Amino acid sequence: MKLTNIILRFLWAVFIGSWLTPIWYLLGFFFTALIISAPLGIWFFERIGYVFSLYENPVQRDITFTRSVKGLLWFYLVGWWLGFLVVALAEACLGTIILFPVGWWLINRLDQIVILS
Numbered sequence: 445m446k447l448t449n450i451i452l453r454f455l456w457a458v459f460i461g462s463w464l465t466p467i468w469y470l471l472g473f474f475f476t477a478l479i480i481s482a483p484l485g486i487w488f489f490e491r492i493g494y495v496f497s498l499y500e501n502p503v504q505r506d507i508t509f510t511r512s513v514k515g516l517l518w519f520y521l522v523g524w525w526l527g528f529l530v531v532a533l534a535e536a537c538l539g540t541i542i543l544f545p546v547g548w549w550l551i552n553r554l555d556q557i558v559i560l561s
Contacts, residue, residue, distance in 0.1 A: 453497050457548060461496035462538050465551055468495045469531050476519055476559070486515060489559050493552040515559040527558040 468488060476485025493499040515523075530550055537547030555561045 453499070457497040457538075461498075461551075462535070465492060465496045466531055466535065468492055469527065469554070472558075473524060473527070476516070477524070479516075482516055483512070486512065486559055486561070489555040490561055492554050496551040497548060499552050515561065518560045519558060523558040523560070527554060530554055530557050 469492060472485045472488030472492065474485070475481040475488060478485075531554065534547040534550035534554075537543035537550065
């Protein structure tokens, strides 16, 4: 990875991603909670790492029916409140210089926590 890429991603995360990620999470939460728009909510959660730090997950998995049902069941039972806790913890970590990498890591793994993607 080039140094300019790292600097650009860091600046994006600090000045844009840190405030845009909670908004993106709430939109994903809203769309997933409404059952009819759940695929759109899943799409929001799968792109949350990119919104925060321009991080693209190299592993793209296809959305299947069983994976969607498992993800939605997880979201309704555990994922929604666990996601809120992780976002709050990540934002607290992002507020410090020492724990910034931990917050970055948490946000980039948020889709796995919320919908088991």
